[in-house]
Amino acid sequence: MNTPTYLIDSSIFVFRAWFALPETITCRDGHPANAAHGFVRFVHTLLQSERPARIAFAFDESRGTSYRHALYPAYKANRPPAPEELKRQFGWCREFVNALGLAHVSSPTFEADDLIGTLAARERQEGRAVVLVTGDKDLSQLVHEDDLWWDPHRSQRLNPQGIEKRLGVRPDQVADQLALAGDKVDNIPGIPGVGMATAARLLRRTDTLEALLEDIPAIAHMPIRGAKRLMGLVDTHRDTVQLARQLTGIHCEADLPAGLNLERRRPDGARLGDLMDQLALPPSRRFDWDRI
Incomplete structure (x- = not known):
């Protein structure tokens, strides 16, 4: 097995820095630069600790335009639009990675999760395991044997067995679990009164959502508290669950840029220097990137 490929769910780390660091951190022009500063530090720590030979950063640009919105217009409609100050910093973060x-990859049609799923599938075809660097439980559905789901901020590295212990289902059942329970973060509907734990109990007895929906009357005979009521809920909300499953599954055949190469290249010192000047990074944050 080759060394693993690191696939970064970039947006979550930009947002974490945006909320964690004060807006008094500004660029040379006086605009907030807190998220960019935090992201630079995150990337430095990641590269220094892991020394990845292959790595890619996925960014979201499909807000309101992804194929999921075409299926369900209310998808993620509960989220306020990103302020201009944050959009500007996302641009700096992408420029920094470049x-x-x-x-780095993004798409107006596919979300970062889909791009990561597509890259993970491609890497596995070439005999490489992947490390999914994220804090999003949705991406745990992509973890195969030898892969890891890693949230560096919480020091959690989960293999398939760790994911099953945490969520109560195997990675390949996570999308089914989310379809049953719904996902408030993404405004995905589920079955009212069915949470992740109950969804896990159902899937442990039927294995797949498809099998569960093919024999809904069997739910009434499962050794689960309130089984008959649960059967009625699943039957009533069957169409909702089937729609939700189209939203919770990660698309692993997204379009990728032609010739995309995940091997690290030498940094462009001049561009980095200009960007560090623009961000007004202090000397303690102006790392020697050639040595990492």
Whole structure:
């Protein structure tokens, strides 16, 4: 097995820095730069600790335009639009990754999760395991044997067995679990009164959502508290669950840029220097990127 490929769910780390660091951190022009500063530090820590030979950063640009919105217009409608100050910082973060010589991808049609899923499938075809760097439980559905789901901020590294212990289902059942329970974060409907734990109990007895929906009357005979009521709920909300399943599954055949190379390239020192000046990074944050 080759060394693993690191696939970064970039947006979550930009948002974490945006909320964690004060807006008094500004660029040379006085605009907030807290998220960009935090992201630079995150990338430095990641590269220094892991020394990945292959790595890619996935960014979201499909807000309101992804194929999921076409299926369900209310998808993620509960989220307020990103302020201009944050959009500007996302641009700096992408520019920073590019200047470092690291691959990055985005799409107006597919979300970062789909791009990561597509990259993970491609890497596995070439005999490589992947490390999914994220804090999003949705991406745990992509974890195969030898892969890891890793949230560096919480020091959690989960293999398939760790995911099953945490969520109560195997990685390949996570999308089914989310379809049954719904996902408030993404405004995905589920079955009222059915949470992740109950969804896990159902799937442990039927294995797949498809099998569960093919024999709904059997739910009444399961050794689950309130089984008859649960059967009625599943039957009533069957169409909702089937729609939700189209939203919770990660699309692993997204379009990728031609010739995309995940191997690290040498940083562009001049571009990095200009960007560090623009962000007004202090000397303690101006790392020697050639040595990492």
